Amino acid sequence: MTPATSPTAVPAPTSVEPAARRRARRGEGDRTREAIISAAEALLTASGSEDAVSIRAVADAVGVTPPSIYRHFPDKAHLIFEVCARHFDAIDAALVQPILRAGGDPVEALAELARGYVRFGVENPEHYRIMFMGHADHTPGMYASERVLETGSFGGTAQLVQRAIDAGRLRADAGDAVLVTYVIWAALHGVVTVAVSKPNMPAPPLDAQVDAMIDTLLHGLLA
Amino acid sequence: MTPATSPTAVPAPTSVEPAARRRARRGEGDRTREAIISAAEALLTASGSEDAVSIRAVADAVGVTPPSIYRHFPDKAHLIFEVCARHFDAIDAALVQPILRAGGDPVEALAELARGYVRFGVENPEHYRIMFMGHADHTPGMYASERVLETGSFGGTAQLVQRAIDAGRLRADAGDAVLVTYVIWAALHGVVTVAVSKPNMPAPPLDAQVDAMIDTLLHGLLA
DNA sequence: CGCGTTTACGTAACGCTGTTCACTCAAGTG
DNA sequence: CACTTGAGTGAACAGCGTTACGTAAACGCG
Missing domain, CATH: 1.10.10 (Arc Repressor Mutant, subunit A)
Structure with missing residues (x-):
């Protein structure tokens, strides 16, 4: 199975x-x-x-x-969101928690989490779309924002970012943990979103996208 | 009235x-x-x-x-996509082309384009959703991928990235122009997408998000 | 046992949607 | 004038989410 x-x-x-x-x-x-x-x-x-x-x-x-x-x-939205929420609970247990428990290098852990998150998104495109790309007015209140913040991927990212900061791995002017987490997550969310919504777009391979995104976020572009 | x-x-x-x-x-x-x-x-x-x-x-x-x-x-999709396409033609003429013609510092131009693009997205959320967040099967073929690649924001980003590379402003190992463009655009797309889809999420102010994203992409996070 | 309550479910229907078929009506052409 | 053609209607189909109301079966209790 x-x-x-x-x-x-x-x-x-x-x-x-x-x-x-x-x-x-x-x-x-x-x-x-x-x-x-x-x-x-x-x-x-x-x-x-x-x-x-x-x-x-x-x-x-x-x-x-x-x-x-x-x-x-109560209505169709609650049914379909509960279906999707179970998927996101599953990714939390199968991907995020193991990475958090492993406790290795936080920067490498961030990269691994990023790759797993993007792969999850493109492998479950309709669930991802319903959960994160729908109209706010069509989203049951209980899933509107909590699921984003408390969900494994965002909360896990936040924890890893904090570990990286504590270990002195990030630049001093990179911003606080919340902002850094938000930047990383939004960037990965963008990769997933365009892959889900425009699957036929002539784009670099997904792995290359994710690697380039992670590398760019961590090391930057400028000479 | x-x-x-x-x-x-x-x-x-x-x-x-x-x-x-x-x-x-x-x-x-x-x-x-x-x-x-x-x-x-x-x-x-x-x-x-x-x-x-x-x-x-x-x-x-x-x-x-x-x-x-x-x-x-021919059907509702063609109507509503033509409505949205006109918006994206308008942003091309009003935002992208002036920046390209101005011809200033390419890195600063990229930041300016990014801010304008995100602002356009959150100010026209439903147009953005229809254009970039819908199901591929519901999208008329003529708008499926061309609009993304040839649209002002993506094509303009690509041109500015190429200028930055030509001027030696980017790291040698940053990747080719296509990949760099894709990374930048996907990251901004992620910021717009989450703002559009989860407007009530407790998040940093939009300007702070964009500035942090641009700064991170350009300078990176690591010490 | 039998009564009454509660839970689980069915029947019929409302108002809405995108879309199609067959038809009319008016305007321009030869 | 007749004829064609482009523009627009009226009625309808199949499907949607949802609701009001009726009903049948299982349980607790006297």
């Missing part, structure tokens, strides 16, 4: 097919809820488009009727 | 209100086409959401029926 090719790949796309269902028992409503999330996740990864994840399509895949979805989620 | 009570009142060009219309004459179909674009532009900027620019809303604003739109545009 777990594709060993990537540590940032995430759960199991179950089946998109319809399902023979019994009515859930009294306390087992959460089982239906999980089935809905699994079906939405499968539809999203299989189609690569949020448009394919309609309430009706999810309901068909689960084997219930459209209004039943609303007994488990 | 003056209440236009006259039944023969001429419709205001950029109004979102309904319009008293005559049927266009034989060769004057392009006039209707322009009215459609103006109405879509007005709806987009007034609402700040692509969702408000429905075919029916545009048709009502122009004073025609929905199917009439399709005599001038």
Whole structure:
């Protein structure tokens, strides 16, 4: 099930097919809820488009009727954002935390985190788009900004930046930790965003982009 | 505003209100086409959401029926992308070309271009989102990648980077012009993207973000 | 056992969307 | 005049998110 090719790949796309269902028992409503999330996740990864994840399509895949979805989620946005949030929880556990625990050279750790983050983004483009490229008005409040700041990649970057500062590895006039973190994260976010939104653009290979970006951020361009 | 009570009142060009219309004459179909674009532009900027620019809303604003739109545009995507493309043509003429013609210090020119580009993005968030943050499958082919590469900001950045290289201002191992341009543009794109998509995120002021990004790209972080 | 409450779900429908088909109406041409 | 052609309508289709309302099944309790 777990594709060993990537540590940032995430759960199991179950089946998109319809399902023979019994009515859930009294306390087992959460089982239906999980089935809905699994079906939405499968539809999203299989189609690569949020448009394919309609309430009706999810309901068909689960084997219930459209209004039943609303007994488990207040609206479509909450459903689809919960699907994506699980992906970002997974990357936190699979990529960020191991790097933080390893505790090696903070600058090298930053580079490794950057590469993993970008790879995660381009391997889960629709999840990334929903989470970080949508309209703020369409984003459930609980996911609006917290997920960005507390999410593994940003928080992990902040910790590594602080370690680098503590170790005296950064220039004195580089700015405070928050600003440095923001710069690094926004730059990587830019790489992911353009790769996700313009996949056919004639661009340097992704690895070259990330390496050049990291190298430029760390060493600068000027002679 | 003056209440236009006259039944023969001429419709205001950029109004979102309904319009008293005559049927266009034989060769004057392009006039209707322009009215459609103006109405879509007005709806987009007034609402700040692509969702408000429905075919029916545009048709009502122009004073025609929905199917009439399709005599001038193959589908909604072509209409809304043409609206946005005009914005990006405008920034090319108003921001990029003057900087290129000024011909001052290329590094300072890059910083000035960066600040202008980011400001344009956050001042026209929905246009920016449609142009650069949408799904590739929803983007008309003619706007998919050309607009990114040939657009003023990217092409202008490339020219300034080349000037900086020619003037010996960049490090020898900074990479070729294409890669350097891509890095700079992607980083700025990241700043715009997160500002557009997460406007309520507790972040450093935009000017500080841009200055820090430019300074970091040029001078680097490491001691 | 049986009653009543609660949870899980279905049926039907509303208002909206982008889009298409078939039609009309007016203007310019030979 | 007839004829063509460009501009615009009216009605409709299929799909969307969402809601109001009815119903069936499982549980606690007397």
